[in-house]
Amino acid sequence: MIVITTPTGTIGHQVLETLLDSGEPIRVIARDPSRLSSHTRERVEVVQGPHGDIDVVNQAFDGADAVFWLVPPDSHAESIETAYVDFSRPACDAIKSQGVKRVVAVSALGRGTAMAGKAGHVSASLAMDDLIASTGVSYRALTMPSFMDNILRQVEPIRNQGMFFGPISVDRKLPTCATRDIAAVASKLLLDSSWSGQDSVPILGPEDLSFNDMAQIMSQVLEKPVRFEQISFEAFKAGFIERGASKAFAQAMVDMMVAKNEGLDNAEPRTPESTTPTSFRQWCEEVLKPAVAS
Numbered sequence: 001m002i003v004i005t006t007p008t009g010t011i012g013h014q015v016l017e018t019l020l021d022s023g024e025p026i027r028v029i030a031r032d033p034s035r036l037s038s039h040t041r042e043r044v045e046v047v048q049g050p051h052g053d054i055d056v057v058n059q060a061f062d063g064a065d066a067v068f069w070l071v072p073p074d075s076h077a078e079s080i081e082t083a084y085v086d087f088s089r090p091a092c093d094a095i096k097s098q099g100v101k102r103v104v105a106v107s108a109l110g111r112g113t114a115m116a117g118k119a120g121h122v123s124a125s126l127a128m129d130d131l132i133a134s135t136g137v138s139y140r141a142l143t144m145p146s147f148m149d150n151i152l153r154q155v156e157p158i159r160n161q162g163m164f165f166g167p168i169s170v171d172r173k174l175p176t177c178a179t180r181d182i183a184a185v186a187s188k189l190l191l192d193s194s195w196s197g198q199d200s201v202p203i204l205g206p207e208d209l210s211f212n213d214m215a216q217i218m219s220q221v222l223e224k225p226v227r228f229e230q231i232s233f234e235a236f237k238a239g240f241i242e243r244g245a246s247k248a249f250a251q252a253m254v255d256m257m258v259a260k261n262e263g264l265d266n267a268e269p270r271t272p273e274s275t276t277p278t279s280f281r282q283w284c285e286e287v288l289k290p291a292v293a294s
């Protein structure tokens with residue numbers, strides 16, 4: 001039995017789609033099962049409720065061989081550490097009490113770097129990894145740079161102004177990965193019962209790109225000029241507050257971006273194993289272009 005959290009989320013639903021064809025028994029945890037397609041509901045067992053709740057995870061993890069764990073972004077969090085670590089505490093209790101064998105979770109790059117302790121969302125993700133690892137379960141933390149899919153949040157300015165914005169220096173080359181590649185790696189690990197122990201699995205996409213490189217590729221694929229504009233960290237933070245985020249969430253975004261701007265995501269050496277297939281150009285053609293056109 002494989003248990004999938006966030007089956008309606010960006011990564012979670014792609015993990016679910018892949019595993020549905022595997023023939024393995026699947027159980028999902030969903031706050032609102034009506035958000036799952038009827039096709040999905042017919043083929044999986046559903047435990048209703050938030051996966052931060054002890055009764056929900058105890059029920060969901062009963063008899064589970066493997067769990068896909070993802071902490072939802074909580075833009076109202078009063079503390080970012082709480083949002084990741086306290087959210088994961090009930091699951092860690094249930095991993096132990098229900099005897100879950102293997103856990104694959106969504107985390108972030110940065111372990112072992114000088115910035116790891118002051119990198120906002122990344123620091124909290126790494127603390128979550130430590131908590132899960134402390135249960136003794138066999139564990140793989142998927143460690144990612146920023147997702148290509150984050151750019152979908154800026155479809156409007158890309159469409160209307162030919163611009164997108166961020167606080168990272170225009171020429172800093174960074175790895176970036178597509179969520180479809182994260183789901184593919186997660187699915188493979190969830191189906192493979194041969195691994196044990198605890199480790200990180202970096203997912204780096206096929207190449208490092210600067211935001212200027214991305215703008216150039218977007219211009220070519222969208223067949224219109226697209227420019228990246230660097231904004232100040234103050235303006236970046238103010239944008240989150242204006243959209244209703246808590247101060248803690250906004251500050252954690254800033255702390256993470258400062259660390260990325262100082263090389264947080266460049267520390268992991270690229271290897272054939274950490275290089276994943278979807279290029280930014282392919283992602284733009286298959287995901288961004290239809291989103292901008294619609």
Ligand SMILES: NC(=O)c1ccc[n+]([C@@H]2O[C@H](COP(=O)([O-])OP(=O)(O)OC[C@H]3O[C@@H](n4cnc5c(N)ncnc54)[C@H](OP(=O)(O)O)[C@@H]3O)[C@@H](O)[C@H]2O)c1
Pocket residue numbers: 006007008009010011012030031032035049050051052070071072073106107108121125144145146147150
């Ligand atoms: N974006 C990046 O560049 C990046 C990089 C590295 C790591 N990450 C990590 O990736 C994760 C985000 O993954 P994603 O993009 O797939 O997320 P997402 O698309 O935002 O999906 C969030 C999921 O969580 C559920 N959810 C929301 N609030 C919830 C709550 N309070 N309790 C229970 N479930 C809740 C949502 O379901 P319903 O609303 O249907 O209930 C949805 O299924 C985060 O942990 C983040 O730290 C992100």
